[in-house]
Amino acid sequence: MNSGMAQRIPEGPVASGGMAERPDVGKLSVRGVGKIYDPEGAAVVAVENCDVEVEAGDFVAIVGPSGCGKSTLMNAIAGFDTITSGEIILDGVPLATPELAPRPGPDRVVVFQHGALFPWKTVLENVTYGPMVQGKLSGDEAHTRAMNLLGECGGLDRVADTYPPQLSSGMQRRVEIVRALMNDPSILLLDEPFRAMDTVSKTTMHRHLLQMYRVCRRTIIFITHDLEEAVFLADKVMIMTSRPGTIKKSLDVTLSRPRSTDMLTSEEFRELKLQLSATVHEEAKKAFARGEREQA
Amino acid sequence: MSAVEEDVKTVPPAGRATGRALRPRRLGRFLPSWRATSSVVAFFVLWDLMVRWELGGFAHISSPLAVATAFVDGYLASADYWMSWWASFQRVLYGFVAAQLLGIPLGLLLGTRPLLNGLFYPVIEMLRPIPPLAWVPLSILFWPTTELSIVFITFIGAFFIIVINVHDSVRSIKNEHLWLARSMGASPTRIFLRVIIPSVIPSIAVGMTLGIAVTWNVVIAAEMIASDSGLGRLTWEGYVSHTGPVVIIGMISIGLAGYLSTLVVDIVEKKMMPWRKGH
Amino acid sequence: MKDLLTSKRFWLMWAGYALFLLIWYGSTNWLPIAAFNRLPGPIEVITEWVNPDPFYGISIFTAPYYTHILYSVVRATSAFLLAVALGVPLGILMGWSKRFNEYASGLFGLLRPIPPLAWVPVAILLFAQPEAAVVFVTFLVAFFATTMNTFVGVRSIDQDYFRAAECLGSSPTQVLRHVIIPGALPHIFTGLQIAMGAAWFSLAAGEMIAAQYGLGFLVFESYNLIQFPTIVIGMATLGLAGYISSALIRVIGNRLMQWREQALGMEG
Numbered sequence: 031m032n033s034g035m036a037q038r039i040p041e042g043p044v045a046s047g048g049m050a051e052r053p054d055v056g057k058l059s060v061r062g063v064g065k066i067y068d069p070e071g072a073a074v075v076a077v078e079n080c081d082v083e084v085e086a087g088d089f090v091a092i093v094g095p096s097g098c099g100k101s102t103l104m105n106a107i108a109g110f111d112t113i114t115s116g117e118i119i120l121d122g123v124p125l126a127t128p129e130l131a132p133r134p135g136p137d138r139v140v141v142f143q144h145g146a147l148f149p150w151k152t153v154l155e156n157v158t159y160g161p162m163v164q165g166k167l168s169g170d171e172a173h174t175r176a177m178n179l180l181g182e183c184g185g186l187d188r189v190a191d192t193y194p195p196q197l198s199s200g201m202q203r204r205v206e207i208v209r210a211l212m213n214d215p216s217i218l219l220l221d222e223p224f225r226a227m228d229t230v231s232k233t234t235m236h237r238h239l240l241q242m243y244r245v246c247r248r249t250i251i252f253i254t255h256d257l258e259e260a261v262f263l264a265d266k267v268m269i270m271t272s273r274p275g276t277i278k279k280s281l282d283v284t285l286s287r288p289r290s291t292d293m294l295t296s297e298e299f300r301e302l303k304l305q306l307s308a309t310v311h312e313e314a315k316k317a318f319a320r321g322e323r324e325q326a
Numbered sequence: 327m328s329a330v331e332e333d334v335k336t337v338p339p340a341g342r343a344t345g346r347a348l349r350p351r352r353l354g355r356f357l358p359s360w361r362a363t364s365s366v367v368a369f370f371v372l373w374d375l376m377v378r379w380e381l382g383g384f385a386h387i388s389s390p391l392a393v394a395t396a397f398v399d400g401y402l403a404s405a406d407y408w409m410s411w412w413a414s415f416q417r418v419l420y421g422f423v424a425a426q427l428l429g430i431p432l433g434l435l436l437g438t439r440p441l442l443n444g445l446f447y448p449v450i451e452m453l454r455p456i457p458p459l460a461w462v463p464l465s466i467l468f469w470p471t472t473e474l475s476i477v478f479i480t481f482i483g484a485f486f487i488i489v490i491n492v493h494d495s496v497r498s499i500k501n502e503h504l505w506l507a508r509s510m511g512a513s514p515t516r517i518f519l520r521v522i523i524p525s526v527i528p529s530i531a532v533g534m535t536l537g538i539a540v541t542w543n544v545v546i547a548a549e550m551i552a553s554d555s556g557l558g559r560l561t562w563e564g565y566v567s568h569t570g571p572v573v574i575i576g577m578i579s580i581g582l583a584g585y586l587s588t589l590v591v592d593i594v595e596k597k598m599m600p601w602r603k604g605h
Numbered sequence: 606m607k608d609l610l611t612s613k614r615f616w617l618m619w620a621g622y623a624l625f626l627l628i629w630y631g632s633t634n635w636l637p638i639a640a641f642n643r644l645p646g647p648i649e650v651i652t653e654w655v656n657p658d659p660f661y662g663i664s665i666f667t668a669p670y671y672t673h674i675l676y677s678v679v680r681a682t683s684a685f686l687l688a689v690a691l692g693v694p695l696g697i698l699m700g701w702s703k704r705f706n707e708y709a710s711g712l713f714g715l716l717r718p719i720p721p722l723a724w725v726p727v728a729i730l731l732f733a734q735p736e737a738a739v740v741f742v743t744f745l746v747a748f749f750a751t752t753m754n755t756f757v758g759v760r761s762i763d764q765d766y767f768r769a770a771e772c773l774g775s776s777p778t779q780v781l782r783h784v785i786i787p788g789a790l791p792h793i794f795t796g797l798q799i800a801m802g803a804a805w806f807s808l809a810a811g812e813m814i815a816a817q818y819g820l821g822f823l824v825f826e827s828y829n830l831i832q833f834p835t836i837v838i839g840m841a842t843l844g845l846a847g848y849i850s851s852a853l854i855r856v857i858g859n860r861l862m863q864w865r866e867q868a869l870g871m872e873g
Contacts, residue, residue: 362714441617457806462825543721588718
């Protein structure tokens, strides 16, 4: 019996209005982080002097135009790429410095923009992949836990034996989030996960994500270019400038949880959006003027 | 309430180099890496050693040095040698070009006309698996001269490849594109010229690249079997007359000739598809 | 089955075959052109092929026919299997490790442009007997095709899958097993089909140049012995063998890649 895991994920549905206990891991500090590509040649400054402070269990959104370096920052936090200045610290342990190469790991699992569920594995095989490959759970344990979690996240247990390409993109994304959560990560990184979806699907996904956040509270870093999405979902919204990327503005979202869609038309929401949009539009114009190509 | 951070200081325009001088590194990009060269060097060293120690069949093979000397002494300046080049090249040229000239229109025809497609494409698919060289005897029987029979075999090799590539490509053009053109009032000719042809150009390129490789294989094999001239013949005669270096000189010459042809095809492809930035 | 019989495509196909036979027969028997008349016509070929006592000694009822087939099949299969055993791992290594690729690409780039059949004389010298030489040259063709396609297959795997596997805590071996091999499998199988076709192409040539027994040898021998219908029997058998072996690979591939079947099936 994995007591460590049981603490994190309550067995049944959470009582309405109540949040799961605030986790004690997932405090992230990004200080003065910079990334220069090809430092001895073309020296492209992708990210410069980024500062991000995230408390354990917070939902933080990073908003910025295409090509502003938000993916670079995410790659650095996730451990896919090195940094050339500054430091990244997770729960007091340095993750990355210019001398310390970060390594990806199940404490910071990523949900990718275009979806990275393995198409050659079923939903169940995908979801149980992490714990099994790390040797943390046996086949049966993983199976049970997976089915439970899939069920809690909107009845996904029904599609446990289907292959990802047969699912809608919304379901695929949700399965990918479940796959990430199965590893009990300290941080969940979502890289523009709903970017390619239509409005209706997006709204459904927001609902599901917030539900999952209620069920398994943990630090979430959510990258997006959609300001409204960011304000609706997050506790804290950060605006990132275009190259060189840096955090230009940071705003705490004062809307109460659980969030509901009628908040979208509230005065409070509009006010928050207003404070942020001016900055966002300014940066977008700058990027456009420079002829930044839209990332695929 | 809101933690507004300092507006960002003016930073140098994004993405621009920080003014570091361009190091000679640029040149280095055109030379193969030291790793690649080391494996090639190791290959030659190993070859030489195995010939010296007469390991197994290597007793009958000439060393790299022997090959190089024989080449410079007897072949570089020999008219006969370069005539072999020309003989082989000619066959490749005629066969390959004929294959494209006949194959592309046929592929287009079969791809656009469902009736002809249903009737004749299965026959093509049936004939395709027959190795081109298996056609040699029939070809010799049929054509009055050896030259023509070899060119015919060369043609066969490249022909099926290009027909199939073009045909498959036409068939895979999305119906939406055709419907769109038609709904905008385009005549069938116009659709053909402006929609179909541009769509199949990439597959023609693929067919040509594959075809040229096959063509060279076919030519030299055909020459070994049935001819008295050309690089294939040269190589074979080297074997028959027990002249060690010639066998390898022939091989290398053929490789070089094949490589040059691929370059030519690449250039043609780039002309056909100016929008491709090179892959 | 009923769908098949009523389908227009089905009948058109057979009409096409019939037309082909007609043209073949017509050109060899009716056209007053000597070049065509020299060629064996369909009637001669087919009657010989199914004759229990064939005029030239080769038909589906004679043992030598199957001896030739066996020789060719054994050569092609062994060359192919060797090519797969060496080519797939090599392709994976080249696709996965940049460093290894740099080493290998030098040698590859040097040897690949040489048309495999140009190796025949060298191979005969090296192996001292035609049998091994023919198999070697066949192997070479299949090997290059397999390695290149495997390499492309590994390279074509989206980076995100690697990243996902890494952040889910996979070791390199697990990445190989769960990402690289399944991810590259479609390309690998395309490569195998190409390799098989190329193997038969090369084998036929090799047999014609330098071997005893085998279908390529049969084709050339029949010409030398002026047994023209047998030429076509040999050609047709070669074609069939090539087609069946490629189809076999495709079927095996589809079974291994069930997930594609299911996904493609959804697109109806």
